[in-house]
Amino acid sequence: MYNEKVMQAFQNPQNVGEVENYNAIGTVGNENCGDIMQITMLIEDGIIKDAKFKTFGCAAAVASSSTATAMIIGKTIEEALKIKNSDVIETLEGLPPQKIHCSVLAEEAIKLAIEDYYSRQGK
Amino acid sequence: MERIYLDHAATTPLSKEAFDAMYPYFSDQFGNANSQHGFGRDGAGAVLEARQSIAKSLGAKPNEIYFTSGGTEADNWALKGTAFALKDKGNHIVTTRIEHSAIYATCKQLEKFGFEVTYLDVDSEGFVSAESLENAIKDSTILVSIMYANNEIGTIEPIKELCEVAHKHKVLFHTDAVQATGAVRYDVKDLGVDMLSFSGHKFYGPKGIGGLYIRSGLKIEKLIIGGEQERTNRGGTTNVPAVVGMAKALEVALENLERNNEYVASLRNRFVEKICEQVDEIYFNGPKAKDYDKRLPNNASFSFRYIEGESILYSLDLAGVCASSGSACSSGSLEPSRTLLAIGVPVGTAHGTIRFSFGKSNTVEQVDYAVEQVVSIVARLRAMSPLYHPTASTIKTVK
Numbered sequence: 001m002y003n004e005k006v007m008q009a010f011q012n013p014q015n016v017g018e019v020e021n022y023n024a025i026g027t028v029g030n031e032n033c034g035d036i037m038q039i040t041m042l043i044e045d046g047i048i049k050d051a052k053f054k055t056f057g058c059a060a061a062v063a064s065s066s067t068a069t070a071m072i073i074g075k076t077i078e079e080a081l082k083i084k085n086s087d088v089i090e091t092l093e094g095l096p097p098q099k100i101h102c103s104v105l106a107e108e109a110i111k112l113a114i115e116d117y118y119s120r121q122g123k
Numbered sequence: 124m125e126r127i128y129l130d131h132a133a134t135t136p137l138s139k140e141a142f143d144a145m146y147p148y149f150s151d152q153f154g155n156a157n158s159q160h161g162f163g164r165d166g167a168g169a170v171l172e173a174r175q176s177i178a179k180s181l182g183a184k185p186n187e188i189y190f191t192s193g194g195t196e197a198d199n200w201a202l203k204g205t206a207f208a209l210k211d212k213g214n215h216i217v218t219t220r221i222e223h224s225a226i227y228a229t230c231k232q233l234e235k236f237g238f239e240v241t242y243l244d245v246d247s248e249g250f251v252s253a254e255s256l257e258n259a260i261k262d263s264t265i266l267v268s269i270m271y272a273n274n275e276i277g278t279i280e281p282i283k284e285l286c287e288v289a290h291k292h293k294v295l296f297h298t299d300a301v302q303a304t305g306a307v308r309y310d311v312k313d314l315g316v317d318m319l320s321f322s323g324h325k326f327y328g329p330k331g332i333g334g335l336y337i338r339s340g341l342k343i344e345k346l347i348i349g350g351e352q353e354r355t356n357r358g359g360t361t362n363v364p365a366v367v368g369m370a371k372a373l374e375v376a377l378e379n380l381e382r383n384n385e386y387v388a389s390l391r392n393r394f395v396e397k398i399c400e401q402v403d404e405i406y407f408n409g410p411k412a413k414d415y416d417k418r419l420p421n422n423a424s425f426s427f428r429y430i431e432g433e434s435i436l437y438s439l440d441l442a443g444v445c446a447s448s449g450s451a452c453s454s455g456s457l458e459p460s461r462t463l464l465a466i467g468v469p470v471g472t473a474h475g476t477i478r479f480s481f482g483k484s485n486t487v488e489q490v491d492y493a494v495e496q497v498v499s500i501v502a503r504l505r506a507m508s509p510l511y512h513p514t515a516s517t518i519k520t521v522k
Contacts, residue, residue: 002437010434011441016507018514027509027516034459034474035431036518038509054509058433062507108521 002059005093009063014070015052023120026112028105035061039109043117048072048080060099067091068106080110124443127489131421132274132480133447138327144371148364156361166363173370180373181336182310189335189353190366194301194322197335198225201297201318204343205266206233213263219243219251220465222270226299247467248410249278253288260292267296271303275462275478276409277422286315301325305376306419311336328372332365383483388420390481390490395423397494402501404428426468426476429511430504435477438500444493447478
């Protein structure tokens with residue numbers, strides 16, 4: 001069902017866990033499939049210094065989380081907010097149609113974590 | 124890497140005996156069993172023998188056995204055939220919440236055509252009670268269909284008792300015995316059922332062949348028409364090698380049934396005990412009793428809390444362990460299993476369910492290796508799960 005890139009990311013996911021002293025957290029769940037994705041970040045001077053994930057879900061959800069966190073580390077907040085689920089899919093070289101929502105979850109988790117960061121900053 | 128097959132409820136390898144019996148009918152004796160010449164007679168003779176053998180195996184008469192393309196067709200035929208034949212008598216069908224989708228989807232289709240279907244609840248081990256069936260039957264009830272053994276959690280239903288309830292009210296009784304046949308010794312006359320479905324590849328026979336037992340004297344509407352086969356009741360050129368292979372496989376399965384069950388159950392029990400010892404926060408689904416008349420000897424279904432089935436399944440596959448998430452038929456679907464929900468497994472936990480089903484070619488070493496893999500995969504995925512020792516953070520739901 002999955003391509004090699006997805007299986008690779010699922011088997012050896014990057015950035016698993018929680019960032020120590022994180023100042024941004026976003027947890028999103030898909031109401032249809034039950035998948036849940038949590039992204040934590042450490043943001044300093046508008047730059048995402050570190051990001052990690054914890055995911056309850058299928059291989060595509062794990063692969064999407066790993067890819068999404070890898071994509072945002074070192075980026076500015078503005079750059080991270082521009083990341084779309086289609087960018088995650090592109091990096092994974094494709095997801096099966098019924099698994100597209102897993103990449104959406106990754107996009108939403110990033111946005112929610114950044115919202116959380118702003119609210120912690122009192123903005 | 125050695126691959127370990129723990130998915131015998133999905134399908135079994137063809138037995139050597141069945142393969143050898145089938146072999147001549149692919150090429151040398153290729154005749155159409157309905158042809159009026161020597162080649163045809165070869166085929167017809169083989170089909171006749173196979174029918175007699177299967178009838179004997181199930182306690183039926185040869186003219187009560189109808190060959191189909193498999194269990195799914197047999198289930199479709201039993202339900203639609205009865206519904207169409209008795210539509211002037213009533214429109215109510217009783218079944219359960221834990222049926223295979225061959226029954227469930229057929230019931231859903233019949234509802235679209237004006238039939239009313241009651242889906243009986245089961246208890247936490249998957250058993251249907253005679254009392255609930257009794258309460259569900261009404262004047263308009265024309266058919267009860269209850270599976271003999273559940274494909275996901277291995278529950279063996281008290282078919283004889285349930286059948287008596289239906290017959291007391293003069294209602295026909297069908298059972299989907301796809302998982303039971305070859306694992307449970309039964310006799311259709313003793314069970315008392317009016318119809319019974321079975322499938323070749325679940326008992327080391329070939330795929331694409333199955334059958335429906337229809338008690339003599341019972342007339343149901345035809346489903347597949349267009350030929351004179353099966354005494355005009357089921358059209359389509361008879362799959363001679365498959366019929367021969369299925370008969371042989373069933374004969375062998377029943378000959379060795381008690382010995383095989385004991386061996387397969389010993390592997391299953393070893394697996395279950397070790398998993399329960401080494402992994403916490405799990406549910407062992409289905410009957411707790413391991414009696415051969417309560418639970419299929421090959422089945423072990425576990426729900427692992429905080430992690431998701433597909434991730435477990437793929438991780439196991441990468442380690443060479445081949446199992447199934449819930450049931451093979453629902454893979455690809457996002458819906459949690461109806462059976463697991465019916466026995467009260469919470470939705471989230473149902474998603475983390477894996478079915479292991481053992482077979483006669485598995486070994487103790489394979490079981491131990493599979494246990495090791497399950498233990499390490501569950502730990503790895505739990506470490507990755509936001510639900511396991513969660514951080515305080517509200518979950519936003521997206522559509």
